[in-house]
Amino acid sequence: SQTIHQWPATLVQPVGSPLSLECTVEGTSNPNLYWYRQAAGRGLQLLFYSVGIGQISSEVPQNLSASRPQDRQFILSSKKLLLSDSGFYLCAWSVRGFGMADTQYFGPGTRLTVL
């Protein structure tokens, strides 16, 4: 069966520090991968998505970046965190195949607090 891992679960970082959040998927090949951010009590904001290694689409111009060094690994980074980067970060994957639904499967999330 497929599983998705995210770490760390919680993170407290000072303003201006770097960030690296990692997401890995097991049990599937060539997944579509996604990073979302959720502000407290709000909906999800799509940050990045990737349909293959080296293919990253950015949805929100900001100080965050994403990379996909391996097929089932998706990394969210920042060189210098801002207060506004605080939030709940969710990684998700999906697989599209003939006749298959486009269901997204979410990781447990990382709660980031920037002080």
Added chain:
Amino acid sequence: SQQGEEDPQALSIQEGENATMNCSYKTSINNLQWYRQNSGRGLVHLILIRSNEREKHSGRLRVTLDTSKKSSSLLITASRAADTASYFCATEDPPGTYKYIFGTGTRLKVLA
């Protein structure tokens, strides 16, 4: 760009009652999905309805889709305290791009 909007933003009901929440979207879709999020957790997929379907059932869930009105509704029948969560609709925008847009969510509280 397209944005799903759920209505109401918050809903509080007694256990055993039905809960209805609505989602509106702005452009054409291939399908629409509903997800649930328990507090502090990731989202869980509930149900997907395709654009050529009008109604779909899964257990105590009933989803309808009206493409002429660009809206969908999620009905939870005989609600339980465990149904307390936020519910989101999601659509692919534009269709075929793998890019998904989630609505703002409805926070449901079921009182025991």
